[in-house]
Amino acid sequence: MTTVPTPEDGAAPEASGAGAAPAEDPRAGMATATTVPVTPMVEALEVHKSYGRVEVLKGITLKVMPGEVMCLIGPSGSGKSTFLRCINHLEKINAGRLSVDGALVGYRERGDRLHELREREVAGQRTEIGMVFQRFNLFPHMTALENITEAPIRVKREPKDAARAHARELLEKVGLGDRAGAYPNQLSGGQQQRVAIARALAMQPKLMLFDEPTSALDPELVGDVLAVMRQLADDGMTMIVVTHEMGFAREVGDAVVFMDGGVVVESGDPREVLTDPRHERTRSFLSKVL
Amino acid sequence: MSEQVSAQTTSAEGEHRARPETIRAVPVRHPGRWVAAAVIAVLLAMLVHNLATNTRWQGWIINQYLFTSQVLHGLLATLWLTVIAMVIGVFGGVILAVMRLSENPVVSASAWVYIWFFRGTPVLVQLIFWYNVAALFPTISIGVPFGPAFHTWSTTTLVTTFAASILGLGLNEAAYMSEIVRAGILSVDEGQSEAASALGMRRLLIMRRIVLPQAMRVIIPPTGNETISMLKTTSLVSVIASFDLLVSVQRIYNANYKVIPLLVVASIWYLVVTSVLTVGQYYVERHYARGSMRGLPPTPPQKFREFFVRHIGITHAAPVIPERDTGGAGS
Numbered sequence: 062m063t064t065v066p067t068p069e070d071g072a073a074p075e076a077s078g079a080g081a082a083p084a085e086d087p088r089a090g091m092a093t094a095t096t097v098p099v100t101p102m103v104e105a106l107e108v109h110k111s112y113g114r115v116e117v118l119k120g121i122t123l124k125v126m127p128g129e130v131m132c133l134i135g136p137s138g139s140g141k142s143t144f145l146r147c148i149n150h151l152e153k154i155n156a157g158r159l160s161v162d163g164a165l166v167g168y169r170e171r172g173d174r175l176h177e178l179r180e181r182e183v184a185g186q187r188t189e190i191g192m193v194f195q196r197f198n199l200f201p202h203m204t205a206l207e208n209i210t211e212a213p214i215r216v217k218r219e220p221k222d223a224a225r226a227h228a229r230e231l232l233e234k235v236g237l238g239d240r241a242g243a244y245p246n247q248l249s250g251g252q253q254q255r256v257a258i259a260r261a262l263a264m265q266p267k268l269m270l271f272d273e274p275t276s277a278l279d280p281e282l283v284g285d286v287l288a289v290m291r292q293l294a295d296d297g298m299t300m301i302v303v304t305h306e307m308g309f310a311r312e313v314g315d316a317v318v319f320m321d322g323g324v325v326v327e328s329g330d331p332r333e334v335l336t337d338p339r340h341e342r343t344r345s346f347l348s349k350v351l
Numbered sequence: 352m353s354e355q356v357s358a359q360t361t362s363a364e365g366e367h368r369a370r371p372e373t374i375r376a377v378p379v380r381h382p383g384r385w386v387a388a389a390v391i392a393v394l395l396a397m398l399v400h401n402l403a404t405n406t407r408w409q410g411w412i413i414n415q416y417l418f419t420s421q422v423l424h425g426l427l428a429t430l431w432l433t434v435i436a437m438v439i440g441v442f443g444g445v446i447l448a449v450m451r452l453s454e455n456p457v458v459s460a461s462a463w464v465y466i467w468f469f470r471g472t473p474v475l476v477q478l479i480f481w482y483n484v485a486a487l488f489p490t491i492s493i494g495v496p497f498g499p500a501f502h503t504w505s506t507t508t509l510v511t512t513f514a515a516s517i518l519g520l521g522l523n524e525a526a527y528m529s530e531i532v533r534a535g536i537l538s539v540d541e542g543q544s545e546a547a548s549a550l551g552m553r554r555l556l557i558m559r560r561i562v563l564p565q566a567m568r569v570i571i572p573p574t575g576n577e578t579i580s581m582l583k584t585t586s587l588v589s590v591i592a593s594f595d596l597l598v599s600v601q602r603i604y605n606a607n608y609k610v611i612p613l614l615v616v617a618s619i620w621y622l623v624v625t626s627v628l629t630v631g632q633y634y635v636e637r638h639y640a641r642g643s644m645r646g647l648p649p650t651p652p653q654k655f656r657e658f659f660v661r662h663i664g665i666t667h668a669a670p671v672i673p674e675r676d677t678g679g680a681g682s
Contacts, residue, residue: 149549180553188551198546201642202564212550215560244642257546264550 100163102127102268102299103148109156110143117143119323120157125301125316127267130294132310132331133303135320136346141303144320145270148301149190150183161190161268188216191261195273197253199245205232205256206241209263217264224263231259235289251282255289262293269293271302307351311335319343412612416603417619425599426620432516432585432595437578439521444528449558451533462529469526475587478519482591484510512592520588524581531573535566567639575632579625596620 103125110118117140125131133141146152147159150167159166167183168175178186199208209228213219219227232238235255237248245253254274261269271290275283287309294300294313304310310317310331317331319338327334327343335351338344402408416422450462469477485506494500510518539562547557586597593602600613637650649657 151545151549184548184551184553187549190549192546192549194542194546196542198540198542200543200546200561200565202639203642211560212547212552215556216551246642260550 099127101125101160102129103159103161103301105144105157105159107157108144108147108154108159110140110147110152110154117323118147118154121320121323121325122157123318123325123328125299127299128297129315130298130300130302130313132314132317133301133320134305134307134310134317134346135326139320140323141320142272145192145272145301145303148268148270149187149192151192161186184216188212188264189267191264191266191269193254193257193261193269193271193274195276197245197250197257197277199253199257199260201245204242204244205237205248205259208245208256209260212260213263228259228263231262232256234262234292235259236285249282250278251285254278254286258286258289258293267299269298269300271300271304273303273305275304275306305350307335307347319346321346407611408615409609409612412609413615413619416600416613416616419603421599421603422596422616422620425594425596426624428594429582429585429596430624432513432520432588433578433582435517436520436524436585437581439517440524440528440577440581441574443521443525444530444532445563447525447529448532448536451529452536466526466529469523470530474519474523474584475590477523478516478587478591481510481515481518482512484515512588513594516585516588516592520581520584524577527577528574531570531577532566535568535570536562538569539565564639568636568643571632571636571639575628575635578632579628582624582628583621 101124103123105121105123108118108121109116121140121144123131133145135141143152147154148161148166153167164186165175166186167178169178170176199205200211203211206225206228209231210221210224213224213227214221229238229241232241235258237252237255237259240248240252240256243252245256248256258274274290275286278286283306287306290300290302290309291313302309302314314331316328317334318328319326319334319340319342321342327338327340334343335347338347402410447462447465450458451466453459453462488506490503491506491509492500492503494502536558543561543565544557547561552561585595588595589598589601592598596617600617604610604613634650
């Protein structure tokens with residue numbers, strides 16, 4: 062994890078730089094050749110985003126390395142979800158650079174000009190980025206299994222049998238092996254969200270984005286979803302998680318980023334940021350949610 | 352009494368207690384319902400009596416003409432007109448709706464103008480226009496715009512009365528259907544398209560596989576309405592053509608002056624077709640309700656069979672029951 066020198070180490074008061082890889086990462090031992098530079102999975106440089114005159118993101122700079130789990134926390138309206146949606150180009154950024162696995166999101170750079178990608182190319186980029194939504198957004202007219210196989214069959218043109226077999230494996234993995242034939246509204250919120258995770262995984266993404274995946278769930282159902290996400294993190298998936306689950310951020314996150322008012326206020330090792338924040342805003346936010 | 356009850360409920364904490372007796376209250380009387388029922392019953396009796404005794408209805412004529420080939424041919428033509436006009440209407444409507452929702456301002460504006468025009472002028476005018484279109488364009492040709500033509504047809508041979516009827520009804524219907532389809536598309540939660548695009552699906556695929564199937568729930572009831580309405584609107588073609596159901600009975604009563612009985616004949620057929628369409632609509636709606644209810648409620652025949660099983664005890668109809676299992680919650 063410590064293979065890439067981060068721009069600034071430790072003290073970064075205004076903290077536009079983030080993604081500081083934690084020193085005692087449990088998977089650090091897996092990092093192979095220490096000299097080979099690894100392309101960051103997500104790299105944001107001064108990302109700005111406005112809706113009309115309202116600027117929602119005011120220069121976000123951060124970096125997520127492959128295999129890393131980054132948790133985005135912050136009050137509502139701080140721009141966390143907007144930033145997440147920029148990563149798979151559901152929102153277009155207005156300024157700055159945002160790349161996934163070395164490739165700009167939604168654009169191609171030719172000379173010193175940016176060219177918008179065609180719809181087909183954007184769709185192609187998205188197939189490698191899984192996304193899980195707060196409100197699940199399962200397709201209600203399809204069974205759990207059909208929800209999962211839809212994109213592999215229609216987009217990746219996988220043979221139907223193979224797609225179904227893979228979907229069943231994934232359902233098994235999220236603990237819903239027996240609910241393949243159920244329609245979304247026959248499932249509880251927690252089950253729906255787990256199907257949604259399986260649906261995203263079916264495309265075999267290299268990056269998973271979670272937009273407050275447990276915020277719409279009954280408290281007793283949160284644990285099942287978090288367990289699946291934890292499992293995913295242990296399998297080495299690169300994840301960016303917008304969440305209010307501080308326990309999850311502390312235990313699973315390799316890095317935590319606190320956003321407020323469209324900027325990164327503070328970032329770093331979750332155990333440090335969450336227990337001993339350097340900034341007053343972080344401290345007051347944490348005192349309300351913890 | 353009431354105190355006793357409240358005391359019982361509060362002290363119920365885990366205590367073992369007897370179930371209170373089942374309430375047997377005196378029901379509220381509804382004298383108004385009885386009066387209304389009586390009035391309706393009398394009116395109904397008068398109607399039946401009139402039908403049975405008033406010879407001017409000439410029931411035997413109705414009987415005589417209901418299945419004559421002239422009437423049946425008219426019925427067939429009416430059905431064809433309805434089907435073809437509705438097919439044009441539905442497909443045209445989907446295309447226009449997608450065009451109106453397009454980000455391309457030229458495309459969206461042209462759909463808007465089409466709808467504005469075809470909704471804003473009477474169908475009757477449009478029918479007569481298409482019937483007389485040859486006066487405006489004597490020939491129709493395929494070729495380079497403003498350049499040479501590859502092939503030319505005479506408009507009168509191309510736009511027959513049937514074609515004019517189809518054009519008039521179908522193009523008009525497309526304008527109405529497009530608004531219905533658009534409402535359906537807009538009714539689908541935006542999160543659906545978002546989730547689909549996040550999976551790498553492209554716009555047309557999302558429309559076809561994700562949005563339209565869900566929009567169908569909103570689209571179908573008014574489309575059923577439109578179909579039934581179309582069935583009757585086809586009678587307007589009687590001003591330009593001479594083949595639909597209404598024209599056939601008109602021709603008969605012009606010869607024999609039995610106006611009312613023959614109008615009853617036509618009405619019976621319109622009612623029969625409408626009833627069939629209504630049943631069809633019920634099953635189509637049911638099909639697209641998949642996933643929107645915890646389970647589908649039983650169809651009327653299923654309810655009927657179940658009623659028999661439960662009350663009369665015919666057990667060989669039993670296979671219906673297990674299927675009902677999932678549907679139970681929905682009803």
